[in-house]
Amino acid sequence: AQKITQTQPGMFVQEKEAVTLDCTYDTSDPSYGLFWYKQPSSGEMIFLIYQGSYDQQNATEGRYSLNFQKARKSANLVISASQLGDSAMYFCAMREGESGAGSYQLTFGKGTKLSVIP
């Protein structure tokens, strides 16, 4: 079974509108972390936002917020007020295990290509 599922291969959003990118995950580890990265055409991985499994509140970073629904195992990314520069691939990723307690790799979803329309 896939550990990270992103069901939207591509999404379009009008400039200045909000958009939600879906991510569901599967783990039996009580300690885990969820990440969202942006990958523009240059290939660099840009960290956007992080949510820990024990965090009580949804994470927010500027225009990015993470809608964390633990019981449903979903961690959707919400981008508010979309900008043309937001056009890129977006990857959801998971680290199983506690941070700092060892070196755990990230497992990535297949990604969603977001296109912002002027």
Place this chain on the structure above:
Amino acid sequence: GAVVSQHPSRVICKSGTSVKIECRSLDFQATTMFWYRQFPKQSLMLMATSNEGSKATYEQGVEKDKFLINHASLTLSTLTVTSAHPEDSSFYICSAPTGSNYGYTFGSGTRLTVV
């Protein structure tokens, strides 16, 4: 912040030759380095995990004799693609945990083209 410098950013090599990709941690000690491969329009797939001073751990299906990983110091990990073939053409990217919650820093990636 923690920075990983990856070189080269692009390389074109002839089939049968070897290519070395370097990832250096500039302002922190990277005891672990993850190496990923990304084919066009696909996700990042973990190839191997290197730990300073020990042998790398390869994921299932990754040929350890073809993708040589060396992590001889706390600031340098290298991936050598030996006897490269066109099917090895891909985007290779390294990543190191930095110890904080969201502390994974990525190199800028290497686009390898084998002709």
